[in-house]
Amino acid sequence: MSGKGYLYYAHTMPGLEEVAWIEMRSRLDGASFEGSKTLPGKNGLVFFRYAGQAADLLKLRAVEDVFFLVVRIPKVAWGREGLSQIYQLLARDRFLEAGLGLHGQVSRRRSGRGGTFRVISRMAGGRQPYRRIDFERAAEGALKKRLGRQWRAVEEGEDVEIWANLIGLEFVCGLRLSDASMRHREYKQAHVAASLRPSVAAAMAWLTDPRPGDVFLDPLCGAGTLLVERGTIERHALLLGGDIDAGALRAAAQNVGPRHKPRQLLRWDAGRLPLADASVDKIATNLPFGKQIGSPQGNRRLYRAVFAEIDRVLCSDGSAVVLSSEAELIKDTVRKLRGLQILRGYSITVLGQQARVYVIGRSG
Numbered sequence: 001m002s003g004k005g006y007l008y009y010a011h012t013m014p015g016l017e018e019v020a021w022i023e024m025r026s027r028l029d030g031a032s033f034e035g036s037k038t039l040p041g042k043n044g045l046v047f048f049r050y051a052g053q054a055a056d057l058l059k060l061r062a063v064e065d066v067f068f069l070v071v072r073i074p075k076v077a078w079g080r081e082g083l084s085q086i087y088q089l090l091a092r093d094r095f096l097e098a099g100l101g102l103h104g105q106v107s108r109r110r111s112g113r114g115g116t117f118r119v120i121s122r123m124a125g126g127r128q129p130y131r132r133i134d135f136e137r138a139a140e141g142a143l144k145k146r147l148g149r150q151w152r153a154v155e156e157g158e159d160v161e162i163w164a165n166l167i168g169l170e171f172v173c174g175l176r177l178s179d180a181s182m183r184h185r186e187y188k189q190a191h192v193a194a195s196l197r198p199s200v201a202a203a204m205a206w207l208t209d210p211r212p213g214d215v216f217l218d219p220l221c222g223a224g225t226l227l228v229e230r231g232t233i234e235r236h237a238l239l240l241g242g243d244i245d246a247g248a249l250r251a252a253a254q255n256v257g258p259r260h261k262p263r264q265l266l267r268w269d270a271g272r273l274p275l276a277d278a279s280v281d282k283i284a285t286n287l288p289f290g291k292q293i294g295s296p297q298g299n300r301r302l303y304r305a306v307f308a309e310i311d312r313v314l315c316s317d318g319s320a321v322v323l324s325s326e327a328e329l330i331k332d333t334v335r336k337l338r339g340l341q342i343l344r345g346y347s348i349t350v351l352g353q354q355a356r357v358y359v360i361g362r363s364g
C-alpha cells in the first residue's frame with residue numbers, strides 16, 4: 001500500500017455520484033476524491049483513495065457496490081491496438097494481489113492463494129471495431145496469465161468478480177469487494193408500488209445535511225425507506241412519516257420495526273398535515289410520478305397542496321429534498337411559493353426512468 005492507501009471506486013445509481021461523495025467524505029476519514037464517470041443507463045462510478053480498512057467501505061449506504069481499482073487507463077488506443085494495450089497492462093498489473101487480499105478480508109468467499117474468477121465486461125461509446133466478447137476475452141486472457149494456474153476462469157459460482165469496463169477510450173478494471181447484500185437491506189420486508197431503492201433513499205437523506213437535532217419528515221412515506229435510511233445515517237430528534245394509504249403505512253411500520261425511536265407514523269393527507277407551522281427541520285420525500293401512480297391532473301393538485309404544506313411546516317432554516325420525474329411541475333409549483341426556492345438539482349435514472357432530485361431551501 002502506498003502511504004495514502006489504495007484506490008477504489010463505487011457504483012452509484014446514475015446521477016448520484018456527487019451525492020455519494022458527500023457520504024464518503026463524511027464517513028471515510030482522510031479519503032480523497034479521484035474523479036467520477038457515468039456509464040449511461042447503467043451506473044455512476046466514483047473513484048477515491050482511502051487508507052483505512054476495506055470493511056469501512058461496505059458500510060456506505062448511498063452506493064450500490066464497491067470495487068478495488070486494479071487498473072485505470074484514461075486513454076487506450078482505438079481499435080485492436082487498444083485491446084492489446086489492455087492485455088499487456090493487465091497481464092503485468094502490480095495491484096491484483098493487494099485486491100485479492102482485501103477481498104479475502106471482507107468477504108466470506110475464498111480468495112487467498114487461488115480459486116475461481118469471472119470477468120464481467122461492459123463497453124459504452126467509442127464505436128470499437130471489436131465486440132464486447134472480444135474485449136472480455138482479452139481481459140480474461142490477461143488475467144489468466146497474470147494469476148497463473150492456481151486461478152481458473154468460470155462463468156458462474158466464482159470466488160471473485162473482476163469487472164472490465166471500456167467507457168469511450170477509458171479502461172477501468174475493478175475487483176468487486178461488495179456483494180448483493182450491500183444493495184439489499186434486511187429491513188425491507190414489506191413493499192409498496194414505486195418504493196425507493198435504498199441507495200437512492202440514503203443519498204436523499206444525505207442531501208438533507210443530517211443533524212442529531214433534526215425533526216425529519218417524509219409526508220408520503222410509502223414503505224418508509226427514507227425514514228429508515230435517515231434514521232440509520234444520523235441520530236434525530238423525531239422521525240415523522242405518513243401516507244394516505246393504510247397498506248403503505250402497515251408496510252412502513254413493518255420496515256421501520258422497533259428501531260429509530262423517537263418516531264411516529266400517521267395516516268394523513270400530505271396536502272393537509274396535522275403538524276404545526278415551522279415544526280420540521282428536514283423533509284425528504286418522493287412524490288408519485290405520472291407514469292407510476294396518479295394522473296397528470298391529480299398530480300398537479302397533489303403537488304400544489306404538498307408544496308404549500310412543505311412551505312408551512314418547514315422551519316426558517318429548514319430544507320426539503322424531493323424526487324420526481326415531474327421536473328417542470330415541481331419548478332412551476334415551487335416558483336409560485338414565496339417561501340421556497342430550488343437550490344440545486346440532480347438528474348438521475350431510477351429503474352430506467354429519468355427523474356430529478358431537487359434540494360429546496362427557504363428563499364429570501
Ligand SMILES: C[S@@+](CC[C@H](N)C(=O)[O-])C[C@H]1O[C@@H](n2cnc3c(N)ncnc32)[C@H](O)[C@@H]1O
Nearest residue numbers: 194195196220221222223225243244245269270
Ligand atoms: C412514490 S410512493 C413513495 C415510496 C416511498 N418513498 C418508499 O420508498 O416506499 C408515493 C406514496 O405517496 C402516497 N400518497 C399519494 N397521495 C398521497 C396523499 N395525498 N397524502 C399522503 N400520501 C399520499 C402513496 O400512497 C404512496 O405510498
